[in-house]
Amino acid sequence: MKTSIKNYEILANLPGAERVLEGLDDYRENRISMAACLVRMARPRLSKIGLMDSIPLQDDGAELELFALLKHEGNQAHSRYNALIRELVSFERALDHRTAQSRRERPEI
Numbered sequence: 659m660k661t662s663i664k665n666y667e668i669l670a671n672l673p674g675a676e677r678v679l680e681g682l683d684d685y686r687e688n689r690i691s692m693a694a695c696l697v698r699m700a701r702p703r704l705s706k707i708g709l710m711d712s713i714p715l716q717d718d719g720a721e722l723e724l725f726a727l728l729k730h731e732g733n734q735a736h737s738r739y740n741a742l743i744r745e746l747v748s749f750e751r752a753l754d755h756r757t758a759q760s761r762r763e764r765p766e767i
Contacts, residue, residue: 674749
């Protein structure tokens, strides 16, 4: 999937955008990482703006994979998982706000 630079520009300065960009790179390179798991969880919103392919028909297990990666790294997997999910939710809300704002500013043709 080819993604334009304009699609990435919408992510500028959003909370958690750096992790999402890292996750997009990891996902496209088939690397298993916490960031790639988060991107897979955010797929519905990211696909709406053209940064990912369409939504899979079934759960791809990203949540369980993320928790397993955190658990493998050491203690406090549950706390770290919750912190990453909060960051992802903050990113998604900010992205929703920005995309709604850009739709309002774009003239109808």
